[in-house]
Amino acid sequence: MTAKESSIPDLPVAPAGLRERKKIKTRRAIRREAYRLFREHGYDATTVDQIAEAAEISPSTFFRYFPSKEDVVLTDEYDPLLVEILRSAPEGTSLIRIVRTGVVDALRRIMREEGEEMVTRMSLVVRVPALRRRSYEQQMESWSLMAEAYAARTGRSARDFDLRVAVSAINAAMSDAILTWAEGGCVGDPAVLVDRALGILEAGLRDGP
Numbered sequence: 487m488t489a490k491e492s493s494i495p496d497l498p499v500a501p502a503g504l505r506e507r508k509k510i511k512t513r514r515a516i517r518r519e520a521y522r523l524f525r526e527h528g529y530d531a532t533t534v535d536q537i538a539e540a541a542e543i544s545p546s547t548f549f550r551y552f553p554s555k556e557d558v559v560l561t562d563e564y565d566p567l568l569v570e571i572l573r574s575a576p577e578g579t580s581l582i583r584i585v586r587t588g589v590v591d592a593l594r595r596i597m598r599e600e601g602e603e604m605v606t607r608m609s610l611v612v613r614v615p616a617l618r619r620r621s622y623e624q625q626m627e628s629w630s631l632m633a634e635a636y637a638a639r640t641g642r643s644a645r646d647f648d649l650r651v652a653v654s655a656i657n658a659a660m661s662d663a664i665l666t667w668a669e670g671g672c673v674g675d676p677a678v679l680v681d682r683a684l685g686i687l688e689a690g691l692r693d694g695p
Contacts, residue, residue: 513551516541520558521606529559529614556620559610565631567592572635581636581649585656586684593677604676608668629657659683 519540523532534555538548552558571588572581597604611617630644633653637644644650663679 509551512541512543512547516543516548516551517558517603520555521603524559524610525606529555529610529617556617559607559617560620560624562607564592564596565628568628569631569635572632573639575639577639581652582656582684582688584636585632585660586681586688589660590677590681590684593680594675597675597677605672608664609672612665612668625657625661629653632657655687656684659687 516537520532520537523536523540527536532555534548535545537555537558538545541548552561568589571592572584575584575588611621629650633644633649636653637646637649642649660680660683663683664676667674667676667679
């Protein structure tokens with residue numbers, strides 16, 4: 487996942503140059519128009535050509551930003567936020583405590599600022615089997631990033647078995663909470679379910695990584 491011009495406050499990022507800002511603007515325009523078309527016509531009925539036309543770009547330009555239509559839905563910019571949460575937490579804080587406090591707070595901010603996009607994305611993941619399969623693949627990439635970021639701050643190996651088990655459990659808990667929220671029609675605050683799921687884990691991982 488690539489960094490973007492974040493609308494989520496308190497995330498330190500390097501200032502983007504003019505060229506990068508233009509890329510960010512185009513990428514967000516593509517996603518915005520794609521989501522609008524998905525809502526109006528359905529995911530399967532919407533073509534890349536239609537998205538490109540709505541975003542006022544060529545199909546070839548679309549593919550420079552997103553390898554496929556699936557990637558418009560599944561590519562997000564939250565991994566840099568997760569890595570920063572892990573890197574900036576106070577020394578000696580357990581992995582589960584860092585994630586529970588940092589991610590839940592970030593999710594609440596994301597829902598305040600990008601809630602409609604989040605609802606559209608997760609509604610599509612629930613309904614479209616191909617998106618659900620690809621979503622799982624991307625979760626695996628996030629697991630690796632989490633393990634690497636926490637390993638870097640603690641001096642342990644990202645291949646450490648205990649760490650990998652903890653990371654897998656945390657990500658599975660968060661993913662299941664978000665999926666439960668989406669399957670329930672995206673009603674209410676997903677951060678409540680994520681916090682509840684991580685609270686269950688924290689009770690068992692209190693002395694873990």
